[in-house]
Amino acid sequence: MQENQVKILYKDRILPESLDPYHFERAGDFTHEFQAYNPLCGDKYTLSLKVESHIITDTSFKGIGCALSKASTSILLKNLEGKKVEQAIELIEAFFNAINNETTLDFPDVSFLVQLKDFGGRLDCITLSWKSVIEKLTE
Amino acid sequence: MKNSETISETDIKQDFPIFQHSPELVYLDNAATTHKPRVVIDAINTFYSKENANIQRGIYDLAHHATTKFEKTRALVAEFLNASTKNSICFTSGTTHSINLVAFGFVKKFLSSDKNIVISILEHHSNFLPWQKVCQQTGAELRIVGIDANGDLDLMDLSEKIDKKTTLVALTHISNSLGTINPIGDIIEMAHKKDTPVLIDAAQSMITHTPDLSELPIDFLAFSGHKIFGPQGVGILYVNEKYHQEMDPLIYGGGTVNEVSVEKTDFKMFPHKMEAGTQNIAGVIGLGEAISYLKRLDKGTLNLKISRLTSEIVDFIHRLNKFSVVGTPANRSHIVSFIHEHLHPHDIATILNEDKIAIRAGFHCTQPLLHELKTPATARVSLSVYNGENDVEKLKNSLKSIEKLI
Numbered sequence: 001m002q003e004n005q006v007k008i009l010y011k012d013r014i015l016p017e018s019l020d021p022y023h024f025e026r027a028g029d030f031t032h033e034f035q036a037y038n039p040l041c042g043d044k045y046t047l048s049l050k051v052e053s054h055i056i057t058d059t060s061f062k063g064i065g066c067a068l069s070k071a072s073t074s075i076l077l078k079n080l081e082g083k084k085v086e087q088a089i090e091l092i093e094a095f096f097n098a099i100n101n102e103t104t105l106d107f108p109d110v111s112f113l114v115q116l117k118d119f120g121g122r123l124d125c126i127t128l129s130w131k132s133v134i135e136k137l138t139e
Numbered sequence: 140m141k142n143s144e145t146i147s148e149t150d151i152k153q154d155f156p157i158f159q160h161s162p163e164l165v166y167l168d169n170a171a172t173t174h175k176p177r178v179v180i181d182a183i184n185t186f187y188s189k190e191n192a193n194i195q196r197g198i199y200d201l202a203h204h205a206t207t208k209f210e211k212t213r214a215l216v217a218e219f220l221n222a223s224t225k226n227s228i229c230f231t232s233g234t235t236h237s238i239n240l241v242a243f244g245f246v247k248k249f250l251s252s253d254k255n256i257v258i259s260i261l262e263h264h265s266n267f268l269p270w271q272k273v274c275q276q277t278g279a280e281l282r283i284v285g286i287d288a289n290g291d292l293d294l295m296d297l298s299e300k301i302d303k304k305t306t307l308v309a310l311t312h313i314s315n316s317l318g319t320i321n322p323i324g325d326i327i328e329m330a331h332k333k334d335t336p337v338l339i340d341a342a343q344s345m346i347t348h349t350p351d352l353s354e355l356p357i358d359f360l361a362f363s364g365h366k367i368f369g370p371q372g373v374g375i376l377y378v379n380e381k382y383h384q385e386m387d388p389l390i391y392g393g394g395t396v397n398e399v400s401v402e403k404t405d406f407k408m409f410p411h412k413m414e415a416g417t418q419n420i421a422g423v424i425g426l427g428e429a430i431s432y433l434k435r436l437d438k439g440t441l442n443l444k445i446s447r448l449t450s451e452i453v454d455f456i457h458r459l460n461k462f463s464v465v466g467t468p469a470n471r472s473h474i475v476s477f478i479h480e481h482l483h484p485h486d487i488a489t490i491l492n493e494d495k496i497a498i499r500a501g502f503h504c505t506q507p508l509l510h511e512l513k514t515p516a517t518a519r520v521s522l523s524v525y526n527g528e529n530d531v532e533k534l535k536n537s538l539k540s541i542e543k544l545i
Contacts (some may be wrong), residue, residue: 041502073364
């Protein structure tokens with residue numbers, strides 16, 4: 001990553017998303033509630049999904065974590081809403097494939113997250129909630 | 140590098156090859172591990188290149204030489220600590236191993252449901268989990284001494300928690316999270332008045348506040364080599380002679396016995412009965428070289444420099460609007476924890492990393508302390524002898540740039 005690119009990304013993309021995260025602490029009538037927890041750093045979110053007729057119709061999250069994990073969770077939930085469960089799983093799998101350099105990804109928001117994978121030691125922050133959601137959806 | 144002369148402040152950075160390899164590196168994570176001077180790297184290299192042999196059991200020159208170097212390091216550690224005998228020095232894999240040896244090889248057999256262990260909320264998990272576990276196994280009570288609003292140990296609380304049923308007081312010398320320097324002389328006196336032995340976790344204190352055992356009657360002392368310029372994977376447990384007999388090994392095997400029969404085993408005396416299996420010989424030799432290096436440093440000048448730079452960082456963070464220092468102990472060592480009102484410490488560390496500044500962020504293996512302080516994590520800078528004004532200036536500039544981000 002080039003010099004100052006980290007600060008620019010923080011200023012322009014990560015902080016705006018993490019300081020005003022999507023559906024953060026939003027109350028609702030959810031069908032699934034589960035945790036995303038990283039014991040190495042202490043980031044801990046409760047993720048909530050409302051699934052009706054195999055479609056994710058509402059999302060919310062609450063908890064404590066860094067700007068990266070919060071921004072990533074915010075973007076994830078934004079992109080899950082309105083998708084069928086199968087489509088949500090496909091998106092998350094595509095995200096992990098892109099993270100692992102196997103494919104590219106054609107979702108503007110999510111592609112921005114993939115760019116961040118080279119942040120030293122921060123991959124866990126970016127993927128934390130994504131792992132928890134796919135675990136829950138494929139149970 | 141001058142072997143026999145005192146090493147001055149300006150010579151120090153050039154003794155550490157990492158700073159030639161990465162001249163821009165501002166390394167402020169010395170509480171996690173220190174870098175290694177060339178003499179230590181060379182000593183390990185020399186051992187493996189020219190002197191490699193297992194110790195104690197070989198009747199040939201290489202083995203004899205390896206054994207001599209290994210045992211000379213034991214004597215060197217004893218001399219460094221001003222211990223009365225080298226036989227009080229046990230080689231371990233690090234502070235964690237050392238503390239576990241005391242918990243499960245000594246204290247456990249004296250514990251029962253009416254006994255207690257006294258520790259503090261400042262402790263690193265390495266001086267917390269062994270005591271929590273040993274108390275759970277025996278039904279003993281784990282008493283945790285609190286801190287005041289500044290992050291100083293509550294000595295009144297400590298005094299009240301030590302009683303006739305206290306089997307051990309186990310405390311850190313310097314808090315790895317807040318930098319608090321505990322008054323271990325007073326603490327030892329307080330515990331000994333109640334006939335309670337004391338373990339000191341000296342993982343953070345061996346460079347700047349090396350305990351002098353001729354003045355401080357510490358019963359058990361634990362520290363790691365890698366935090367004092369030595370290699371990872373080697374550490375020390377000092378045990379006062381009066382407890383040698385009662386120390387039991389946790390690992391049984393070769394090198395620890397006088398005689399073995401089908402029916403029974405006669406073990407060697409401490410420390411040899413504790414050092415089962417092939418030892419980390421190169422690590423021990425590297426540690427010896429690190430201690431020799433440390434002894435040649437102009438400690439008075441360097442401690443003053445570390446203290447001045449640490450105060451400069453604390454004062455600077457106090458002046459920033461969005462940052463705050465966590466803990467303002469009366470006596471602070473080389474460690475400063477801080478937080479930002481919006482940014483998580485991991486984000487601070489990532490941004491500083493872009494400016495080649497290495498700091499640590501997280502809970503620093505002190506989760507009970509951070510729960511008490513009601514903060515999920517802190518950013519932590521920790522200095523060592525090779526840090527200078529230039530490093531602090533770069534840190535200040537980066538923190539200023541973070542202030543402007545939000």
